[in-house]
Amino acid sequence: MSRAHDPASGAQRIGRTLLAAALVEVLVLVAAATWWPVYESAAFAILAAVTVTVGTLIGVAGAALRWPGPAVLGATVLAWLVLGVPLAVPAKALWGVLPTPAGLADLVVTTGTGWRQLLTISLPVGDYQALLVPVFALLLAASVAGVSVALRTRLPVLALLPALAVLVAGIAFGGQEALAPVVVGCLFAVLAMLWVGFTRAVPPAPGTPPSRSGRRRAPRLVGAVGVVAAGLAGALVVGVLVPGSATAWAPGSPVDRATLRETVEQPFDPSEQPSPLSAYRSFVAAPADSTIMLTVEGARAGERIVLARMDDYDGVVYDVGPAGGASGDAGALFSRVPERLVATGSESHTAGENATAARRTLDVSIGAYSGFWVPTAGEPEAVRFWGADAAALQDSLFYSPDLSTAADLEGLAEGDGYLLEVSGAVLPADPSGVTPGAAVRVQQAGVPDAVATRSAEWAPESRSAGARLAGIVAGLRSGYLSSSREGEVFSRSGHGADRLQELLTASPMVGDAEQYAAAGALLAEAAGFPARVALGFAVPGSETGAAASTGDTAAPAGDAAASVDGPVALRGGDATAWVEVYTAEEGWLALDVTPEPRPVPAAATDDSSTAVRPPDVVPPAPDGVDDSIDQAPLEQDDTDPPPTDTLAPLLLQIALIAGLSLAVLAALLAPFLTVLALKRRRRSRRRSSGAPRARAAGSWAELLDAARDTDLPLPTSATRREAAVALAHTDGEPGTTSGDRRAVTPGAVALAQRVDEALYGPVEPAEAQLAALWSASDTERRRLLDRGGRLARLRARLSTRSLRPYHGKHDDRQDKQ
Structure with a gap:
């Protein structure tokens, strides 16, 4: 054996x-x-x-x-x-x-x-x-x-x-x-x-050809x-x-x-967008102040619904830091996320025991609010959109774990909604007893001189860190509130260095949450606390913020801040801004530095009535932002949206589906089309390339390849005539049936004889003789392929047997004579 x-x-x-x-x-x-x-x-x-x-x-x-x-x-x-x-x-x-x-x-x-x-x-x-x-x-x-x-x-x-x-x-x-x-x-x-x-x-594997020195x-x-x-x-x-x-x-x-x-450039850079804080006045001005911006179910009394957090001040605006900059080791990098958001680890944005409160789900419905900043609460963990545009919104969701801020490039509009899974709650807290946390980079430039002056007055270095921070909060809350609405004292908008210098040097101080929050963040930085500004909405129903921020009582923790019964409608007038400082004890801590509404002293009223009111300063947008965006906040609602073209997206979708279908079909047919192409190329080269004798031999080789593709036995070490006779009289051989007795007609024998004459004759065959040889070869090849049904014929045409190397000797012995 x-x-x-x-x-x-x-x-x-x-x-x-x-x-x-x-x-x-x-x-x-x-x-x-x-x-x-x-x-x-x-x-x-x-x-x-x-x-x-x-x-x-x-x-x-x-x-x-x-x-x-x-x-x-x-x-x-x-x-x-x-x-x-x-x-x-x-x-x-x-x-x-x-x-x-x-x-x-x-x-x-x-x-x-x-x-x-x-x-x-x-x-x-x-x-x-x-x-x-x-x-x-x-x-x-x-x-x-x-x-x-x-x-x-x-x-x-x-x-x-x-x-x-x-x-x-x-x-x-x-x-x-x-x-x-x-x-x-x-x-x-x-x-x-x-x-x-x-x-x-x-x-080596069986059949692997060894090299000469392979051993x-x-x-x-x-x-x-x-x-x-x-x-x-x-x-x-x-x-x-x-x-x-x-x-x-x-x-x-x-x-x-x-x-x-x-190394990959992220598709969303918040620094290219207008500052969210610049849109504060558009919320609190009439008629937006009484318009429902969003409805939240499951919110806690007094907590803050966050639109955006800003950690980059350049002397003109507070803005969301650029990718790779500001808040944390990785910067305010926004990455596209699935519905599950990235957790921020141990750095909490909430105060006290709220940081470890049980998870809860908020149902947010968008009203008149529009923009790409996604309102969140507490420590957001997951966002699942619902509504007609849910799929598009989910696909365009971005999140910065360092800022706990979400954005959606699709843009939120009336009728959209989502389920928001959160833990804890952002509640203004008591700043006394805290110390600055580990270094967290916050970019600041163009800080007005009045910041150092007020910091020395309200937060002298002789006090403890927590007492200095509490002094800043108390000093700012001693001012007066005005957004220049009807019946209010004039108060210039903006939070550039000149406006904050004016706020901190005026007596009395008059401004709104925009100015107070920006000034509070700069003052907290001067006191040694990393700080940033947050913009959002205050859920009504509690006086927690005022009490906590003045240091009289601590903010309620855990279950003490109960959920409001039923959905809560948040109007433009509920918009506010606050300061968040980074502490060693609580992580990010929310502080409300905006004064409570109260009458402004008469002196301030008299001064403002006789003074020439300077025009409102509209901060310039970063490079690359269109002028149209500069003139109107991104959250402004368009009452007359431009008409949309529904035909073009439909045609594009049809073209995409058709293209994908063709791609899938091409991938399925690629192996078979490759076999047919290789056979066609081989046949073309045999028929039209090379010397006349080689082209004559190619007509016979084409017939033998057809025999191999139909699985007919080919004898080895045989001449062309012997091979033709064997093919013409196959009977009982493996792979054949009784119907194959005359699979190849005697025309194959005649073709073999004529090919031998063309190869070994005294003169090279002429073009007419070559054409006759190939015509006879085509006839015999078609008869050979047609001997079975359609399935057998298709199988033979797609067979790869003739494309593999063949080690038979039926032609070599005679061709070498």
């Missing part, structure tokens, strides 16, 4: 094949662990296990059945289409297992565009939208390629490269927190070295490549994954490393 037919040898080969495939599968799965911080969901774990297993099976089947490259590619594309929607776009899978047209559209589009989306969204993303598609495509391709290289090449050690690509991609697309990076890196390195040892111990060079080459791969894995662990402390052995440990996320 020969070794090729030895059952024991066959069983060993099967065992080695399965072991090799299992090792590659484990390598890819270990590498896939680096993607866990990107998703952190059970959907990702299921996707990774199923995808890598299916990819491994495709690679094993391709190697065992000797599929050509196009067939393996076709099987991979088919798996991508069948499994992509239920695994990577589960929300659009029919019954959770069947792909739908909408799901296939997301699969096709996100395979190309999802990579950038992963870099502009906050982590983890879970199974949000179709963002599982990139890792699904990567794992499927890596597992198929890895197993195919391991089982079908003379350098199986190169199967490490696809798994290494998954590992590096997971690091590059991840964030600053990794899943036990040292453990994952070392495990990958150990498996890589085991794979190198395995490939050196296993002989001497192969072990050395494999060993060299293996050492390089192992060294690369080790360098990756030491140079990229290993942090400076031993805590990296624990899951979720922060790692100081650079990622692609830091």
